[in-house]
Amino acid sequence: MNLQAYKTTVGAFVLGGLALLALGIIVLGGGxxxxxxxxxxxxxxxxxxxxxxxxxxxxxxxxxxxxxxxxxxxxxxxxxxxxxxxxxxxxxxxxxxxxxxxxxxxxxxxxxxxxxxxxxxxxxxxxxxxxxxxxxxxxxxxxxxxxxxxxxxxxxxxxxxxxxxxxxxxARLPLEQMVHSLGTILESVSKALGDGKLERGLAAFDETFEAARDILLNAAEMRDTADSVLQRIDSAAAAVQTELPGTLASFRTAMQNMGLAAEQLRLATASAQNVLRRDSPTMNDVRRLLKESIATARSLRELATMLERNPEALLRGKKGTR
Incomplete structure (x- = not known):
């Protein structure tokens, strides 16, 4: 192998090693x-x-x-x-x-x-x-x-x-205390079952429930009865409200006629006074009748005024009376 081929081989080997080193760094670095x-x-x-x-x-x-x-x-x-x-x-x-x-x-x-x-x-x-x-x-x-x-x-x-x-x-729950409380509850339940108290309590609860149901049923009937009574009262009130204006008008006319009659009676009495003696029994009777007629007219006039202001007094009566 000559020197030039040797240098080429060494260079290629070094370059391959550097490439492998770079590839390893990239791979080990996770890319x-x-x-x-x-x-x-x-x-x-x-x-x-x-x-x-x-x-x-x-x-x-x-x-x-x-x-x-x-x-x-x-x-x-x-x-x-x-x-x-x-x-x-x-x-x-x-x-x-x-x-x-x-x-x-x-x-x-x-x-x-x-x-x-x-x-x-x-x-x-x-x-x-x-x-x-x-x-x-x-x-x-x-x-x-x-x-x-x-x-x-x-x-x-x-x-x-x-x-x-x-x-x-x-971790914050008191588990030991909860387990102890649960054990106490289970012990009490077991004791109640053994004594029959739980069974009697359930029976009493069932009776109470039935009684409550009966009360509710009666309450429903009472409510229906009360509704019927209220409807009748409403009907009567409506009838009174319808007839009351006509009745008051008739009553007012009667009061006016009675006032005219009282006035005519007063005029007749005045004329009779000129004929009768002042101290005669007839004059005294006429005087007393006149006073009573005037008092009666005044009372009826007050009653008419009161009914005009309070028409519901015909149903409820005068306040304060028993």
């Missing part, structure tokens, strides 16, 4: 060496059991990226332990309205505004068989945004998952 994917950190309060590297990150069912790293950070000052979860959002998953993919700075601005509107991360069970979890992003307005990292622009706040909420609720 993301030359893209502008953005990483965000999430801090979950509960357990992240079932969440693994490579788990999908979705927004309302749309894949956005995946989990890249799960770490355990211990704080030596207060012995507090946090579990930061790093996720990567694919640059191609966000498309602008006018087409095309936004730049990295614009993607960060979009995520920041979404966080301000209530974007939160939550763990969700992906499969009941495998028990694997995924990260779900969605809007939850009204939930607090608790940032724990030194770079809030690269952090998405989290909220507890439904399973964590159920576990915390169950």
């Amino acid at each position: 993301r060496l030359f893209n502008s994917d953005i990483e965000y950190v999430l801090y979950f309060d509960g357990s992240v059991s079932g969440l693994s590297i490579g788990a999908p990150v979705v927004f309302r069912g749309v894949p956005l990226g995946s989990v890249t790293r799960i770490s355990l950070v211990a704080n030596a000052r207060d012995s507090n332990v946090t579990i930061p979860v790093l996720i990567r959002i694919d640059e191609k998953s966000i498309v602008r309205a006018n087409g095309g993919n936004p730049s990295e700075a614009l993607q960060q601005e979009i995520i920041r505004r979404m966080v301000q509107r209530g974007l939160r991360a939550q763990l969700q069970l992906q499969s009941l068989i495998t028990g694997q979890y995924r990260v779900v992003l969605d809007f939850h307005p009204g939930t607090p945004a608790n940032f724990r990292s030194s770079t809030p622009d690269r952090e998405i706040p989290t909220i507890p998952s439904p399973i964590d909420t159920i576990q915390r609720t169950l």
Whole structure:
């Protein structure tokens, strides 16, 4: 082999090695060496059991990226332990309205505004068989945004998952006391069944229910009777209201005629006084009759006035009388 062929072989070998090295870097980097994917950190309060590297990150069912790293950070000052979860959002998953993919700075601005509107991360069970979890992003307005990292622009706040909420609720329940109370109740029920008290109580309840049903049936009959009486009263009131104007007019005419008769009687008495003596028995009788006639006319006139003002007095009677 001459020198020129040897140099060619070595050059080809070096170029092939460099190509394989570049291909390995691209493969090991997950094909993301030359893209502008953005990483965000999430801090979950509960357990992240079932969440693994490579788990999908979705927004309302749309894949956005995946989990890249799960770490355990211990704080030596207060012995507090946090579990930061790093996720990567694919640059191609966000498309602008006018087409095309936004730049990295614009993607960060979009995520920041979404966080301000209530974007939160939550763990969700992906499969009941495998028990694997995924990260779900969605809007939850009204939930607090608790940032724990030194770079809030690269952090998405989290909220507890439904399973964590159920576990915390169950943890706060006084299960031991509830079991003890349930045992006491079951013991009391067993004792009541043995003594026959429960059976007697059920029988008494059945009797009470039947009595209540009878009362309700009687109440229905009483209501029907009351409705019938009210209808009759309404009919009588309507009849009185119809006949009352004519009756009052006739009564007023009679009062006027009686007033004329009293006036004529007074004139006749005045004429008789010129004929009869002042102290005769006939004169005294006539004087007494005149006074009584005038009093009667005045009473009838007052009665007519009262009936004009209060026509319902014919039905209810004069107020204050018994």
